[in-house]
Amino acid sequence: TGKSKLAIEIGKRLQGEIISADSMQVYKGLDIITNKVTAEEQAQCPHHMISFVDPLVNSYTVVDFRNKALSLIEDIHRRKKLPIIVGGTNYYIESILWKVLVDPAENGAERVQSGSSIPKAELEKLGGPELHKRLMDVDPEMAAMLHPNDARKIARSLQVYQETGVKHSRLLDEQKEQDGADGLGGPLRFSNPCIFWLHSNMDTLDERLDKRVDEMLSLGLIKELKDFHQRFNEKKIQDNSQDYQHGIFQSIGFKEFHD
Numbered sequence: 001t002g003k004s005k006l007a008i009e010i011g012k013r014l015q016g017e018i019i020s021a022d023s024m025q026v027y028k029g030l031d032i033i034t035n036k037v038t039a040e041e042q043a044q045c046p047h048h049m050i051s052f053v054d055p056l057v058n059s060y061t062v063v064d065f066r067n068k069a070l071s072l073i074e075d076i077h078r079r080k081k082l083p084i085i086v087g088g089t090n091y092y093i094e095s096i097l098w099k100v101l102v103d104p105a106e107n108g109a110e111r112v113q114s115g116s117s118i119p120k121a122e123l124e125k126l127g128g129p130e131l132h133k134r135l136m137d138v139d140p141e142m143a144a145m146l147h148p149n150d151a152r153k154i155a156r157s158l159q160v161y162q163e164t165g166v167k168h169s170r171l172l173d174e175q176k177e178q179d180g181a182d183g184l185g186g187p188l189r190f191s192n193p194c195i196f197w198l199h200s201n202m203d204t205l206d207e208r209l210d211k212r213v214d215e216m217l218s219l220g221l222i223k224e225l226k227d228f229h230q231r232f233n234e235k236k237i238q239d240n241s242q243d244y245q246h247g248i249f250q251s252i253g254f255k256e257f258h259d
Contacts, residue, residue: 003198008045027053069096099178100185128149
């Protein structure tokens with residue numbers, strides 16, 4: 001829809017710096033398939049949060065993103081510049097705009113027992129139905145809000161309970177009870193943010209997307225995917241440890257080209 005180009009124009013005119021809120025663009029590599037802004041575009045306006053996470057790390061979370069982004073925003077404000085958030089990944093943007101994330105460290109809750117918390121990735125391996133049954137036992141209110149097949153969100157709720165001893169649903173209710181909060185969660189983090197939501201005619205959007213795919217192919221998409229596979233993924237395939245549910249491997253098109 002032209003989000004990146006609009007952000008660059010705003011940044012150039014208003015002395016801004018761009019913070020990418022795209023969950024795939026944080027990873028190094030696969031610049032074409034993740035549609036990262038080019039070096040020429042980045043030269044027009046300072047960009048942050050692009051290509052800094054190892055692509056084989058699958059433990060990078062929205063909490064990691066939020067913490068780093070808030071630190072950047074503070075620094076940009078200190079230098080009297082305008083932070084511009086652009087993306088990509090809605091829940092990344094929401095984590096900055098609203099106080100909506102449950103972070104055990106921020107809630108001042110102590111871990112229930114040392115070693116009692118099972119890593120989220122390990123929980124997800126149990127599968128949605130089993131996880132949903134476990135969540136129903138400890139937090140039926142949260143279980144009622146989540147589909148039994150949504151293993152990732154269910155695992156997150158179980159992890160919150162394991163690490164805090166408090167039901168995830170209760171922590172979310174506490175957020176909504178804060179001054180300035182609403183149905184989404186906690187109150188806005190910054191006063192008077194200006195939010196642009198871009199819309200496009202579907203025919204125009206389809207034409208742009210078709211053109212983008214053609215441009216990606218002409219820029220060397222197939223070679224990029226083959227090189228990435230050889231450098232990062234072959235051993236994981238051999239070990240049968242590839243994971244297309246986390247990290248950069250979720251990038252749109254990666255699984256399709258791999259198949």
